[in-house]
Amino acid sequence: MYPLVVLALISLVCVSFTSCSHDHAKAGENKSKINVEHEARIERGRYLITITGCNDCHTAGYMQQGLAIPESEWLTGVGLGFKGPWGTSYPKNLRKSIARMTEKEWIEYARSANGAPPMPWVVLQKMKDSDLRDIYAFVSSLGAKGDDVPAMLPPGQIPQTPYIVFEPVFPSSK
Numbered sequence: 001m002y003p004l005v006v007l008a009l010i011s012l013v014c015v016s017f018t019s020c021s022h023d024h025a026k027a028g029e030n031k032s033k034i035n036v037e038h039e040a041r042i043e044r045g046r047y048l049i050t051i052t053g054c055n056d057c058h059t060a061g062y063m064q065q066g067l068a069i070p071e072s073e074w075l076t077g078v079g080l081g082f083k084g085p086w087g088t089s090y091p092k093n094l095r096k097s098i099a100r101m102t103e104k105e106w107i108e109y110a111r112s113a114n115g116a117p118p119m120p121w122v123v124l125q126k127m128k129d130s131d132l133r134d135i136y137a138f139v140s141s142l143g144a145k146g147d148d149v150p151a152m153l154p155p156g157q158i159p160q161t162p163y164i165v166f167e168p169v170f171p172s173s174k
């Protein structure tokens with residue numbers, strides 16, 4: 001009787017131990033799979049941001065210096081206004097904008113986002129969910145940095161910051 005109980009106990013321990021370690025291994029596998037997927041999302045987000053031109057407006061100096069601007073400075077917003085018939089708009093600090101939103105909120109926001117020029121709003125509205133998720137992963141991985149840009153000004157108000165004037169000029173017909 002006694003050895004039988006011991007045997008039963010041992011086998012019980014063995015079974016639970018092996019299933020435990022199996023679960024652990026599986027959890028580890030899932031975790032590294034999630035990490036690999038997350039890294040791939042970040043990499044694709046980096047690619048999308050690079051090829052869609054967001055840095056040209058949202059990163060100081062990027063239009064002139066391109067990739068010489070370190071990634072740690074990307075998308076921190078620019079306090080140089082774009083003044084046009086819409087008023088004066090400032091390319092927002094996307095690092096902070098995205099840090100304020102969950103991934104779900106970001107996707108919902110992008111679908112309906114529509115503000116002032118020269119932001120190419122349609123680019124954002126028409127991105128696939130997977131692209132928006134990749135961009136979210138990349139920008140989040142950089143972390144929030146920098147200050148908020150000045151608030152947009154209504155038409156006719158003179159900005160107290162440097163600004164670029166968007167104004168069609170017609171050659172005078174002689």
Ligand code: HEC
Nearest residue numbers: 052053054057089090091092097115116118119120123152
């Ligand atoms: C030609 C300049 C320009 C380019 C290129 C540009 N943006 Fe913008 N973006 C702006 C300006 C200016 C604003 C502010 C508009 C406003 O105040 O209504 C803005 C605002 C935004 C906002 C709103 C943020 C908030 O907190 O409200 C998001 C999001 C955004 N841009 C994302 C992007 C992404 C992503 C790209 C690249 C695909 C991009 N922008 C490319 C100029 C630009």
